[in-house]
Amino acid sequence: PVLVVDFGAQYAQLIARRVREAGVYSELVPHSMPADEILAKDPKAIILSGGPASVFEPGAPSIDTKVFNAGVPVLGICYGFQVMAYELGGKVDKAALGEYGKTEAVIDDAADILAGSPAEQTTWMSHGVAVETAPEGFKVLAHTEGAPVAAMADEARKLYGVQWHPEVKHSPLGQALIENFLHECAGLPRDWDASSIIEDQVAKIRAQVGDAQVICGLSGGVDSAVAAALVHKAIGDQLTCVFVDHGLLRKGEAEQVKHDFVEATGIKLIAVDASEDFLTALKGVSEPERKRKIIGEKFIRTFEKAQRQVIAEAGENGKEVKFLVQGTLYPDVVESGGGDGAANIKSHHNVGGLPKDLKFELVEPLRTLFKDEVRAIGTELGLPEAMVWRQPFPGPGLGIRIIGEITKERLDLLREADAIAREELTRAGLDRDIWQCPVVLLADVHSVGVQGDERTYGSPIVLRPVSSEDAMTADWSRVPYDVLATISTRITNECRQINRVVLDCTSKPPATIEWE
Numbered sequence: 401p402v403l404v405v406d407f408g409a410q411y412a413q414l415i416a417r418r419v420r421e422a423g424v425y426s427e428l429v430p431h432s433m434p435a436d437e438i439l440a441k442d443p444k445a446i447i448l449s450g451g452p453a454s455v456f457e458p459g460a461p462s463i464d465t466k467v468f469n470a471g472v473p474v475l476g477i478c479y480g481f482q483v484m485a486y487e488l489g490g491k492v493d494k495a496a497l498g499e500y501g502k503t504e505a506v507i508d509d510a511a512d513i514l515a516g517s518p519a520e521q522t523t524w525m526s527h528g529v530a531v532e533t534a535p536e537g538f539k540v541l542a543h544t545e546g547a548p549v550a551a552m553a554d555e556a557r558k559l560y561g562v563q564w565h566p567e568v569k570h571s572p573l574g575q576a577l578i579e580n581f582l583h584e585c586a587g588l589p590r591d592w593d594a595s596s597i598i599e600d601q602v603a604k605i606r607a608q609v610g611d612a613q614v615i616c617g618l619s620g621g622v623d624s625a626v627a628a629a630l631v632h633k634a635i636g637d638q639l640t641c642v643f644v645d646h647g648l649l650r651k652g653e654a655e656q657v658k659h660d661f662v663e664a665t666g667i668k669l670i671a672v673d674a675s676e677d678f679l680t681a682l683k684g685v686s687e688p689e690r691k692r693k694i695i696g697e698k699f700i701r702t703f704e705k706a707q708r709q710v711i712a713e714a715g716e717n718g719k720e721v722k723f724l725v726q727g728t729l730y731p732d733v734v735e736s737g738g739g740d741g742a743a744n745i746k747s748h749h750n751v752g753g754l755p756k757d758l759k760f761e762l763v764e765p766l767r768t769l770f771k772d773e774v775r776a777i778g779t780e781l782g783l784p785e786a787m788v789w790r791q792p793f794p795g796p797g798l799g800i801r802i803i804g805e806i807t808k809e810r811l812d813l814l815r816e817a818d819a820i821a822r823e824e825l826t827r828a829g830l831d832r833d834i835w836q837c838p839v840v841l842l843a844d845v846h847s848v849g850v851q852g853d854e855r856t857y858g859s860p861i862v863l864r865p866v867s868s869e870d871a872m873t874a875d876w877s878r879v880p881y882d883v884l885a886t887i888s889t890r891i892t893n894e895c896r897q898i899n900r901v902v903l904d905c906t907s908k909p910p911a912t913i914e915w916e
């Protein structure tokens with residue numbers, strides 16, 4: 401693989417994604433990993449990420465120079481670039497001029513990582529420390545006002561560095577730089593795409609599972625659907641899927657799982673309609689964390705019951721149900737593997753998740769993949785478009801989008817309003833710009849309205865369209881006014897109990913994406 405050494409950057413995952421977009425497999429490793437261990441992974445190239453430290457401060461993270469002398473091509477980005485320059489004897493100091501945001505870089509030598517670059521390019525920078533002189537053996541490829549050395553290369557040792565962030569979209573020629581490094585400087589082929597991933601995973605799943613029976617919980621979301629389809633491709637009818645309908649899905653989603661998905665894949669499915677059960681358990685509850693807890697627990701119990709059924713049926717074949725499929729993605733693996741652990745802002749019971757005391761071995765075919773790769777595989781496997789491109793949707797579903805008690809009437813009302821918003825956003829071609837758009841019913845709020853000459857006292861609907869890379873931070877989407885107007889008119893016309901539609905124009909932080 402190409403290894404991305406994470407120096408604590410917010411962008412390390414983004415770098416790994418960009419490498420994969422260039423058709424090359426990449427993995428993240430922490431900077432604390434010893435150089436020998438890094439080299440033992442037989443990396444085809446190494447990228448050093450940015451990070452918040454200053455190289456000359458005591459205790460600043462660094463990397464053993466072994467890594468630079470191993471004959472492996474290395475690209476340092478921002479802090480990683482400074483580490484490379486510093487460790488190899490260049491001069492790194494506090495910058496006379498810090499550069500944050502859009503910065504014009506002057507290209508002195510359009511070669512190596514900058515091959516094909518125009519004489520100037522717009523880049524995105526964030527640095528208060530600069531490389532003043534490059535180490536011996538390096539030539540300077542670019543400079544900016546605040547960075548005498550903004551890019552450098554040592555062709556003989558295949559070492560490259562750049563001060564700006566080529567991985568962010570605000571550096572328009574950034575992807576070209578990354579591709580130059582991978583394909584031209586390091587000579588790596590493009591061999592990472594949906595069909596090679598599928599082939600690879602199918603072989604791995606077969607090897608892991610043998611002829612045992614496998615069970616998989618479907619949530620309606622893209623991850624579990626793609627994981628199931630992949631496993632089904634590998635082992636066919638040894639797989640049984642369980643779908644627990646908790647009654648908190650959006651309009652048409654249960655049908656999507658029960659019919660469209662089954663039709664597209666031919667998967668064996670046990671569908672349990674537990675919506676009455678969930679409603680009863682949630683009666684009178686309006687506190688968000690209690691809702692989550694009840695939904696999470698109820699889900700596990702319902703799933704276990706269905707699972708016993710699968711085991712009983714498989715038992716007749718004399719075969720074991722030994723494995724459970726999980727749609728775990730790479731960012732989950734990376735995040736739970738390291739870091740200080742983010743504060744627990746909300747208890748994210750991912751409904752469809754794994755009951756803790758299950759005695760199964762896990763099959764996690766998406767464990768090395770990013771969301772965009774999962775979508776590409778889903779498309780390649782022929783899953784319904786609406787499923788592959790479904791927005792992230794919380795496990796507790798509409799349960800946490802009704803502010804107040806959850807009732808059947810409120811759910812139906814919200815389902816209608818949500819369906820209208822989704823329809824209009826799709827019609828406007830905004831699906832892929834918007835990360836997700838929670839539609840929230842403020843069930844206990846009443847405001848005065850006038851509908852058909854009558855004074856009404858209805859509830860408001862909140863539209864919460866956001867753009868985001870990873871849901872950790874988000875900005876509210878600037879949906880065109882006419883699209884908002886259509887959504888508002890349709891919701892108030894078609895959902896009589898709603899007399900007001902409002903737009904949530906708060907970023908995250910300070911707000912969260914969901915309202916509960």
Ligand code: XMP
Pocket residue numbers: 692745746747748749750751792793794795796836871872908911912913914915916
């Ligand atoms: P917040 O509201 O914390 O949401 O900004 C971040 C992302 O997480 C989703 N979310 C959940 N997902 N169970 C889930 O599986 C939950 O309880 C839950 N709460 C929020 C939310 O939709 C967004 O994508």
